[in-house]
Amino acid sequence: MFWCRIEMGILVVFLLLGSVTARLTDSNQVPRKGTPSFIQPIENASAVIGRDAMLNCFIDNAQGFKIAWIRVDTQTILTMNENVISRNHRFYIDHNKLDRQWSLSIREVKPSDQGWYMCQINTDPMMSTTGYLEVLEPPQLIESGISPDLEVREGDRAILRCQAEGNPAPNITWMREDKRRISGGQRHGATLRFKRVSRGDMGAYLCMAANGIPPIVSRRIHLDVLYSPVIHINLQVVRASVGDKISLNCSITGNPTPSLYWEVNGKPLATDSPNHFLRKFRRQNGIFSNLQVLLTVESDRIVTYQCCGNNSEGKAADEVDIHVIERISYGEAPKVVESEDPPEETAFIQGNPWEFQDEQIPHIQSGKYQEYQSESSPGLPTNFHDNEPKPDRDWLFTKTSASTNLVTLSTTCLLAMSSLALFT
Known part of the structure; x- marks a missing residue:
């Protein structure tokens, strides 16, 4: 019983000392001039991921009161007056007495920083106002949601998929790599559908995701259409x-x-x-x-x-x-x-089929004939006429030359007949 009384006495002494210390501490604080008030609501803020963000709290008659910034969703105290309570080194406080401004700054914001923040005054009852921080993220493609290069038979259905994420949610646009029009006219959305693919749909397609935050990202997907031969003579x-x-x-x-x-x-x-x-x-x-x-x-x-x-x-x-x-x-x-x-509609090869890099196919223009076998250009094998009698050189004349030879022959015949008549 004696030791219990001593312990109770010590406890009372500590309580009295604590009360006196609290009173002395209050007497050293700045006297309160009136009831504090928020000059204006906190303006919502936004920042691109990796950059700095700031939320501003304007308070009138804040002397003698404690001002705190609190993360609403986790109820975490970030700052108290001009001191940073959070262990996160990216948070800091800035107090401008002239403008009566308490600013919470966040360096190199992350997606996890997005949410509601409270500016609080320790009045009785407590006074507070909140503001929202939005973290903007450029679009990123979701690899698991992107179609690989696709191979389908002509007449079958085909679906190309492309998914992206970001804040705000990206818009996805499709276009052909060769700038040609996409059949069906569909150009927007995470999927590009073909009810019945044709050989004209074959080619490379670009999926582009954009949300106003650079850069725009894209992915190339190739659609290969299988079809049976088409021949034309x-x-x-x-x-x-x-x-x-x-x-x-x-x-x-x-x-x-x-x-x-x-x-x-x-x-x-x-x-x-x-x-x-x-x-x-x-x-x-x-x-x-x-x-x-x-x-x-x-x-x-x-x-x-x-x-x-x-x-x-x-x-x-x-x-x-x-x-x-x-x-x-x-x-x-x-x-x-x-x-x-x-x-043109049957020439499915690229370019002019008559224009060849290594050799030219002999061609007839304006009634003229180019000899297939010559010293200056490649042509038929030298044994092309092996099974036939060697043709006369007139065989190689142009059509125009052949007509001239006929006229010359006719003229010669007339002269011969005239000479024969004179002798007669």
Whole structure:
């Protein structure tokens, strides 16, 4: 009992000392001049991630009162008067007595800093006002929400996906890399849908995400459309004489790139034949082939040439019939029958199919004929005429030259007849 009384006495002494100390401390504070008040509400603030942010609290008659900044959602005291309570070194307080301003600053804001902040005065009852800090984030693509390069068959459905995050939420826009119009006109949203893809939809697409906070981010997605071969020969029916040359042009497209081969009357074309000269040129998703044919006396009356192609999606073929007729005039020079340039809608290869880098296909313009075999340009093999008698040099004349020779021959005949008449 004695020790209990001593302990109780010591406790009372400590309480009395504490009360006296509190009174002495209050007597050293700045006297309160009146009831404090907030001059204006806290203005909401926003800052881009990584930059500094500031919330301002304006108070009138704050002398003698304690001002604190508190994080609302966690009820964490950040500052008290001009002292920083939080252990987070990114928070600091700025007090401007002249403007009666208490500013809470946050260095290098993070997404976790977004939320409500309270400016509080320790009145009875407590007075407070709140402000919101928004942390802006540039768009970022969500890798798990982005489609890989896609391969589909023509006529099937296809969906391209692209997801992004940021604050504010990004807007997603689609466009073709080649600037062509997207079929269906759909350009906005996280998904790009094709009800029935066509070969015209094939290509690279760009998914772009933007929310007003730079930079704009994008991703390239390639759509590959598989389709069976499409073949076109410009000539369908040709009438030509023995000794004439015929140039056949065949274009084939498809995905995957198809293989191309020729047939004659239903049989594979013999590539070592002296009467044929074949060249192929590979282009994007297709092949362009030029076949030159020399008609001989052994040729059938009707010869059918067929250009064929196949890939994993199917087969296709196109053909031309050559009707071989006898030459009407003995003195008429052999001619070259050549197809016209392929129309644009059937030329699926890039650029002009007549413009080749390494060699030029001989071409007829304005009724003139370029010799296929010459010293200055590549042409037919030297054995092109091995099975035929060597033609006269007149065989290589232009059509214009052939007409001139006929006029000259007629003039010579007239002169000879005139001389014969004089002798008579």
